[in-house]
Amino acid sequence: MAIAYSLANWTMIQIDALPAFNDNYIWLLQDTAKRCCAVVDPGDAAPVLAWLQQHPDVQLTDILVTHHHNDHVGGVAQLKQVTGAKVYGPARESIPARDVALDDHDSVEVLGLTFTVIAVPGHTLGHIAYHQADQGLLFSGDTLFAGGCGRLFEGTPEQMHQSLSRFTALADATLVYCAHEYTLSNLRFAVAVEPDNADLQQRVRDAQALRERNLPTVPSTLALEKRTNPFLRVDETSVKEKADERNPGAGATPATVFAALRAWKDKF
Numbered sequence: 001m002a003i004a005y006s007l008a009n010w011t012m013i014q015i016d017a018l019p020a021f022n023d024n025y026i027w028l029l030q031d032t033a034k035r036c037c038a039v040v041d042p043g044d045a046a047p048v049l050a051w052l053q054q055h056p057d058v059q060l061t062d063i064l065v066t067h068h069h070n071d072h073v074g075g076v077a078q079l080k081q082v083t084g085a086k087v088y089g090p091a092r093e094s095i096p097a098r099d100v101a102l103d104d105h106d107s108v109e110v111l112g113l114t115f116t117v118i119a120v121p122g123h124t125l126g127h128i129a130y131h132q133a134d135q136g137l138l139f140s141g142d143t144l145f146a147g148g149c150g151r152l153f154e155g156t157p158e159q160m161h162q163s164l165s166r167f168t169a170l171a172d173a174t175l176v177y178c179a180h181e182y183t184l185s186n187l188r189f190a191v192a193v194e195p196d197n198a199d200l201q202q203r204v205r206d207a208q209a210l211r212e213r214n215l216p217t218v219p220s221t222l223a224l225e226k227r228t229n230p231f232l233r234v235d236e237t238s239v240k241e242k243a244d245e246r247n248p249g250a251g252a253t254p255a256t257v258f259a260a261l262r263a264w265k266d267k268f
Contacts, residue, residue: 013111015177017216018047023181024071025216027139030058031111038062038085038110040130040139041179045075049082062110065089065098066141067127072179090119092126102128115139120167122160123150129167136174138167138222145178146220147203148186149231151266157259161234164258168232172223183207183217186229189268193230193242193261200228234258 012033018026020043027040028051036059042048052060060083065073067090077097080087088110089095091103102108104119108130115130120143130139142150143160144167152160167176187204194200203224207217225232233239240251243260250260 013113016051017218018051019181020044020047021071025177025179025181025218026075027177027179029111030055034111035059036061036111038064039079040064040177041066041072041141042075042079043069043071043073045078045082048075048079052083059083060085063087064108064110064115064130064139065095066129066139066143066179067124068093068095069124069142072141090126090128093124104128118166120163122152122155122163125154127155127163131170131174133171136171137177138170138174139177140167141179143167144176144225144229144232145180145186146176146183146207146218146225147190147229148182148265149229149262152262157262158255160262161255161258164231167222168226170222172221172226174222175219176222176225177219181216181218183220184211189265190228190230192268194233194236194238196238197228199224203228230261231258234261 014030016028018028020026024043026042028037030037035057039048063076063085073096080097086099087097088100088102088108089098091101102117106117108115113132115132118129118131120127120129123142127143143163184207190200210217230239234254234257240257243257244251246264247260250256
């Protein structure tokens with residue numbers, strides 16, 4: 001079932017979370033006035049086609065892809081074949097049915113909104129994110145999660161730390177639309193890193209309450225991530241001390257703190 005997020009200063013657009021697989025979200029942006037929509041990372045065509053069948057007067061016009069993993073691109077070709085939607089994706093990766101190849105600092109107009117492309121290697125080498133500054137939207141794919149970050153399947157810890165640093169430079173009010181419902185698992189790790197973080201303890205309670213009602217814990221905000229996500233808090237004394245405790249010397253630089261945290265999380 002789709003969960004709608006209507007933005008207060010965005011009267012004609014709404015964003016729906018279409019669940020896919022076990023824990024993926026396909027984000028659907030709908031222009032309610034023009035009756036057209038776009039989707040982000042449709043790893044499975046079925047949820048999108050079901051939504052379109054329920055809204056026969058709405059046309060899928062655009063597909064945005066962040067990276068090449070199958071749970072993000074598996075439905076792209078079928079959706080393009082059925083709807084004729086234009087497919088945007090990272091230039092440095094093989095994306096099925098891609099029409100427009102995007103690289104760092106490129107811009108793309110979707111539903112009348114201009115998104116800036118941010119190259120964020122780490123999870124994969126060609127991973128990109130889509131940022132809409134005016135409305136404060138960030139589609140982060142598998143780079144930044146609520147309370148965590150993606151595994152390093154292709155990139156290095158240094159690359160991923162730099163990618164996350166580009167996100168932290170964005171406005172605190174930015175809404176983070178990540179691609180998975182990993183929040184409770186991520187927050188359990190975050191508590192292990194910072195057991196005395198009161199903001200984090202409150203976030204755990206809030207996330208648990210949402211999941212008990214089968215509601216998404218996302219989008220979050222960058223402000224909340226900066227207060228509770230250990231991977232964005234590698235400059236904090238408490239986080240550096242925990243990294244040193246786990247791996248002596250790891251607290252030397254933000255990148256080495258990040259590397260220690262990511263290695264720990266991989267086995268957590």
